[in-house]
Amino acid sequence: MAKETIAGLAKRLGISKASVSYALNGQPGVSDLTRRRVLDLAEELDWYPSSSARALSRSRAGAVGMVLAADPLLIGTEPYHMGLLTGIETALAAGDTALMLRMVGNDPVQERATYERWAGERKVDGVLVFDHLLDDPRPALLDRLGLPFVLHGAPETGVPHTFSRTTTDHAVDATTIVDHLHAAGHRRIAHVSGPHRFVHEAERVQGVRERAAHHGMEVLPHEANYALLAGQDAVTALLRAPEAPVTAVVFGNDLMAMGGLLALRELGLRCPDDVAIISWDDSLHCQLATPAVTALSRNPGMQGRVAAELLLAVLDTGAIRTESMPRSELMVRASTAPG
Amino acid sequence: MAKETIAGLAKRLGISKASVSYALNGQPGVSDLTRRRVLDLAEELDWYPSSSARALSRSRAGAVGMVLAADPLLIGTEPYHMGLLTGIETALAAGDTALMLRMVGNDPVQERATYERWAGERKVDGVLVFDHLLDDPRPALLDRLGLPFVLHGAPETGVPHTFSRTTTDHAVDATTIVDHLHAAGHRRIAHVSGPHRFVHEAERVQGVRERAAHHGMEVLPHEANYALLAGQDAVTALLRAPEAPVTAVVFGNDLMAMGGLLALRELGLRCPDDVAIISWDDSLHCQLATPAVTALSRNPGMQGRVAAELLLAVLDTGAIRTESMPRSELMVRASTAPG
DNA sequence: CGGGGCCACTGAACCGGTTCAGCAACTCCC
DNA sequence: GGGAGTTGCTGAACCGGTTCAGTGGCCCCG
Incomplete structure (x- = not known):
């Protein structure tokens, strides 16, 4: 089955591509009747928007990235990261955002290269960063790259920060x-x-x-x-x-x-x-x-969820926010x- | 810094977009001199191809997907999946392919919906499927969706199969x-x-x-x-x-x-x-x-690597292959x- | 009755790459 | 010296969406 496109839908209905696009996106500019006809047809042909076309024209990838920079051996055995991942994915799925995962051995150079590529290729809209380091070079790097991010597990210190983060006391x-x-x-x-x-x-x-x-x-x-x-x-x-x-x-x-x-x-x-x-x-x-x-x-699942939700909010509003993690038990x- | 584009490079060099594209992709049609000039400039401005534009024109997402369909509680505690994931990522990174991860609670409906969306949106070029089921509906579904896949852990039985898979004896x-x-x-x-x-x-x-x-x-x-x-x-x-x-x-x-x-x-x-x-x-x-x-x-890391490499090969050649897993110890x- | 404003809709440009057909210049060979 | 083949390059179409600047028809109001 050849993929349906917006142009295809438009031709079948005898209307313009623009109208179809407006109808599908719930935007004003089409009558209720037309909107219904478009939506019904899309449903019937089970049309989905091409993610790359949409990403290209909206300049938004619809995905966020996460670099797991740790000894592969540790990652496999430490349940903390897996819990985090589960929480993150849950939040992202709810926000209709895809998760791009990259694992690099405990290697700052590769982590940096990954961010540079993701930013250059506009492959992700933002990233989640873990394990805050002393004199962490990553915030400055990401700022320079123009890649929005949330730093998970920053210190609670009251210093005003220039980026969004989650903190644990x-x-x-x-x-x-x-x-x-x-x-x-x-x-x-x-x-x-x-x-x-x-x-x-x-x-x-x-x-x-x-x-x-x-x-x-x-x-x-x-x-x-x-x-x-x-x-x-x-x-x-x-x-x-x-x-x-x-x-x-x-x-x-x-x-x-x-x-x-x-x-x-x-x-x-x-x-x-x-x-x-x-x-x-x-x-x-x-x-x-x-x-x-x-x-x-420390409830890693919850932590992941909070961090991911914060990132989504940051992408949405551009605001800089700090989220405190719930108390440990x-x-x-x-x-x-x-x- | 505004993102550089191919058109930008072309203008600076006083040549056409087409030539730039050929030069960057190692394709014939440009002189060695021109190629060098293009590559040098790209390097200097650290230009990266827009992944969405490339995906759109090549009709290839540059990513593969993986649905982890298991009880989140189990996933966090069972090291098997994490090892698998590490192996997969290693192979994909080497093949310059991104990994899209989705976790769904042990829910076949959601897994199916995820495949349908991924296929419809052309968000991934192929998927890795795990935990082969009796009367597994997924191979038929993926075939119908036109989404290439590798089924990991299919039975060793000699029956000729219509899809690529890895087997364990x-x-x-x-x-x-x-x-x-x-x-x-x-x-x-x-x-x-x-x-x-x-x-x-x-x-x-x-x-x-x-x-x-x-x-x-x-x-x-x-x-x-x-x-x-x-x-x-x-x-x-x-x-x-x-x-x-x-x-x-x-x-x-x-x-x-x-x-x-x-x-x-x-x-x-x-x-x-x-x-x-x-x-x-x-x-x-x-x-x-x-x-x-x-x-x-059973060396899950190795298993993941083999499965991912097989998927890359399948995407490359379109062939149907079966890969046996190494012996357990x-x-x-x-x-x-x-x- | 005439003009302003709104509504529904359209054509075309645009996002940033890839690719095809075409073209000029140059080489080669009989 | 002329036709064939090669090399290096270009303009334009295309991928599949989004969005802007119109355009014509209709209603409302003074």
Whole structure:
């Protein structure tokens, strides 16, 4: 079946292309009768507008892009990103916008090249950007490229920003976590975080430090890279250290928490009796582990939805807005239960 | 900066649009000198072809689509799909093709509507289809829509097919699994599979049955739905049954295997001493569980890459081809280790 | 009754590429 | 020296929509 076009519909009805276009788009300039006839015929021939023709004449791609820049190995195992993706897609589908996905190994150059191409080819109308970095070059780049974007997970700081973003209050999360450990009697803890070049990690580290100080607790910070092995190594190193041992470890994600658990087992230490464990991300891993791991549930699906909806609004209105993420919830499980 | 266009380049160089186009696309019809001048200028102004204009005139979108039709809850937790996605994206990026992603809850109507729209709007050049169903309506639908596709995970059966697909030999996998259990001394096992409406599940069930018969083993089949809870319930039901208990359970995916493990724990049974467990999908869950779960590693990343490359080839040549998936590998772990 | 305003509709330009037919100049060969 | 073939280039049509500047007919009102 040859594709129907607007010209085809017009010819069949004996009217002009322009009228057909107006009718189909609900624009004024056609009588109700004509509009009905057009819509009925379009329905009957199941006509759809050619997305490329429409994109060309409207100068709008009808799609937004997302670059997943992370170790492919991590992405496959970390449920956080998948949850995010699901939420994003839900919001975009509702807004009749397509999602263009690109995965690049943890490579800033490729991420940058992708944005440049997308902007140059006008392939997407905007992008979602993740994992805000210290001195992040991407906002400036995207501004220069004229590509609208939403930065997901920017700091909560009150500084007025020149771009749209979603924020999470990591200080509040830190307080939740530290208070929980303090209440369980811990006075000396370790914090195995992700790389500090991520703004959210820097904020978490600071948040934990400050809240711990507030309680008069001691914190051993340890920077790692989110991998299972990193969590394992961190715990091994921390507990072999000559200083008085910590009684609890906070992990920056679920994978490292799992690694920590393995390390404890190898060291012959019991969790939570000898060392308690808590993860900054909840996931099935935390629920299934033995003992089940206490974790902060951040609802990635909701976060994705909010971010995507914000991007759609930005594309629509051009406004610059900031959206706060809903509060996280601590899922208390056996790994921190008073022994 | 206003976007450069081919007309702009042509004007600056004092030549025609046509020549510029030929030069940029490596087509004959321009002198080497002119070609160089065009390419240099394009480089200098960093010009990119407008994807929509190109799509319109070439009648090719430069993108392929993929509908992830599964329970969003499952998708987030099952690493299989994410691995697949990573592989697909890798292959597409190499082929300069964009990936359009749509997630629909486990809803055939929405999946169908998505294909119809994509075809009608000519938004994608082809699609990747997953989870072959018994009496799958999708091949016929896509043929009718004129949308090229690759069906991933079709049966290995020798019947000549009218479409391109990738196949997995589930009988071989079943043999691997059953032989492993037989060698460990099991004679009566259960097989907790996914829904039989999936062709691959039907084949696995048959494969397990036949291989077990070959060894004179007994198999209790149990159809479930891939969810954690389903695995849990299945094991509870199977082991409470009045008949002689099984000594091993084969699970259709890692999640159900985890559920099975939980159920065993609740029933006070030890794994592998009382009941051995084996999963048809490997993942971090299997590796982290206590005991670690023996699983068939199917390399989803590789599968995705092969499927995507096949689709690109199909789009290029229009040929109908079948690609076999590489052999799976059994990762033997504690859950089936002779007690 | 005449003029202003509105309504329904149309032709043509436009978005930014690709591609075809045509044409001038130049080479080659008998 | 003249016809055939090649090379390098151009103008214009085309892909399938959107949109602007008319145009004619009709109604309303002073």
